[in-house]
Amino acid sequence: MGTSAGSEHDQDMTTHLELHDLPHGTIVVGVDGSQGSDDALDWAADLATRARRSLTVLHTEAPPVPWNAVGYTGELTSLPALRESVLAAGAHVTDSALERLRARRPELELAAVTGTVDPRVSLVEASKQAHLLVLGSRGRGPIASLLLGSVSREVTRSAHCPVVVVRPGPHDAGDHVLALIDGTPAGLEVIEFAVRHASAMALPLHVEHLLWTAYELEPQLVEGARRLLAEACAGLGEKFPDVEVTSELRHFTNPEELIEAATDAALVVVGHHPASRMHRILYRSVSSEVLEHASVPVAVVPTPQS
Numbered sequence: 001m002g003t004s005a006g007s008e009h010d011q012d013m014t015t016h017l018e019l020h021d022l023p024h025g026t027i028v029v030g031v032d033g034s035q036g037s038d039d040a041l042d043w044a045a046d047l048a049t050r051a052r053r054s055l056t057v058l059h060t061e062a063p064p065v066p067w068n069a070v071g072y073t074g075e076l077t078s079l080p081a082l083r084e085s086v087l088a089a090g091a092h093v094t095d096s097a098l099e100r101l102r103a104r105r106p107e108l109e110l111a112a113v114t115g116t117v118d119p120r121v122s123l124v125e126a127s128k129q130a131h132l133l134v135l136g137s138r139g140r141g142p143i144a145s146l147l148l149g150s151v152s153r154e155v156t157r158s159a160h161c162p163v164v165v166v167r168p169g170p171h172d173a174g175d176h177v178l179a180l181i182d183g184t185p186a187g188l189e190v191i192e193f194a195v196r197h198a199s200a201m202a203l204p205l206h207v208e209h210l211l212w213t214a215y216e217l218e219p220q221l222v223e224g225a226r227r228l229l230a231e232a233c234a235g236l237g238e239k240f241p242d243v244e245v246t247s248e249l250r251h252f253t254n255p256e257e258l259i260e261a262a263t264d265a266a267l268v269v270v271g272h273h274p275a276s277r278m279h280r281i282l283y284r285s286v287s288s289e290v291l292e293h294a295s296v297p298v299a300v301v302p303t304p305q306s
Contacts, residue, residue: 015111017056019122022113022129026054029134030123030151031097036136040166041097043297044134045105051200053131054109057097059090060122083116090114120154127159134164156272156291156300162193164267164299165291174266174296179207180258180286183228186271186303191232193301194269195240203266204244207233210258210286211251225249255289262294269299 022028029044031037041057048055063079063086094112101110115122127133135152156163179194181187191207198205209229211217229247236245252258262268270287291298 017111017113019058019060019113019115019117019125022056022126023054023111024129025131026056026111026129027051027132027134028056028058028123028126028130029097030119030136030155031057031059031093032119032136033093033096034136036166036168037097038100038136039168040134040136041100042104043164043166045101045108047132047134047197047200048108049105050202054111055101056111056113056126056130057094057101058113058119058122058126059093059097060113060115060117060119061086061090062118063116086116087114090116119151120158123151123155124158124160127155127161127163130161132162132164133159134166137165137167159300159302162299162301164297166297167295169295174203174264176204176206176265177201177267177269178262178265179205179269180290181207181209181229181232181271182286183209183225187232189303190269190271190301191236193299194267195236195243195245197267197269197299198243199240201266202242204246205236206265207245207247208250209247211249212253212286217251222249255286256293258286258290259293262290262296265296267297267299268294269301271303272300 017023027044027048029040031041044055063082091114094114098110098112101108113122113126123133123135133155135155137152152163152165156165177194177198179187179191181190187209194207195205207229209225209232211221211225226249229249233245233247236243250258250261268290270290272287287300291300
C-alpha cells in the first residue's frame with residue numbers, strides 16, 4: 001500500500017495513500033468537512049465495523065485556475081503553490097475525519113486519500129477497487145432533489161460499485177433493509193447486495209417487486225410477477241440463515257408512495273442499469289425519486305444491461 005512516511009501520524013496506524021494504491025474491498029467514504037459528510041462517516045464506520053472491512057476517507061479537489069472573462073490571469077509558476085495549498089486544505093479535512101473515526105470506532109483499519117482532482121472523477125476511479133462508496137447529501141425530504149449535489153448525483157450514475165447516499169440526521173431507527181426490484185434479471189444483484197447488508201446490519205430483509213401503473217392489473221401479469229419474485233428470493237434462507245426474508249408485490253401509481261413506505265427502513269436498495277428508453281423512463285425515475293427524496297440511507301447498485 002503506498003504509505004508515505006512523511007504524512008503518517010506516529011500515534012496511529014492510519015495509512016496515507018495515493019488513489020491508485022487504494023486497497024481492494026475497502027469501504028470508501030467521501031468527506032468534505034460538512035455535517036452531511038460527518039453523518040456519512042458515522043454510518044460508514046458502523047457498517048465497516050460490522051462487515052469487518054477497512055475504511056478509507058477520501059477528499060480531493062481540483063485547484064481553481066485564475067481565469068476571468070479576458071483569459072488566464074495568473075502566473076504559471078504559481079500553480080505548484082496553489083496545488084500544495086489545496087493538498088494542505090484536503091489533509092486538514094481528512095485528518096479531522098480520521099480523528100472522528102478513531103473516537104467512534106478505534107478498532108477500525110483506516111486509510112486516507114487526498115488529491116487535486118475533481119471529486120466526481122476520484123470517487124468513480126476509487127469505485128473500481130472499493131467494496132462500497134458512502135457519500136453524504138446536503139438535503140432531505142421534499143426539496144432534496146435541489147440539494148443532493150452534483151457529486152452524489154454523478155457518482156451514483158457512474159460508479160463501478162454500489163454507492164450509499166446518507167441523509168443528515170440519526171439513522172438508528174430503521175428496523176429492516178428494503179430492496180426495490182423491477183422484475184428484470186438485474187433485480188438479482190439488488191437482492192444479493194441487500195441481503196448481504198441485512199446480514200451485516202443484523203436486520204431482516206423485505207423485497208418489493210414494483211408494478212407501476214394506474215390501470216387494473218391483468219391476473220396473468222400479477223401471477224407472472226409473483227412467480228418472478230419467488231424465484232428471485234429462492235435460496236436466500238439457505239445462504240443467509242441469519243436473515244429473515246419477506247417479499248411482496250407493490251402496485252403503486254406515484255413514487256411518493258414508495259418514499260413514504262421507506263421511512264422505517266434502515267437502508268433502501270435500488271438498482272441503476274442501462275435499459276431501453278421506455279424502461280429507463282419508468283424505472284430509473286423510481287430510483288431517482290427514492291434516491292433524491294427518501295429520508296433514510298439509499299444504496300444504488302450498478303447492474304448490467306437487462
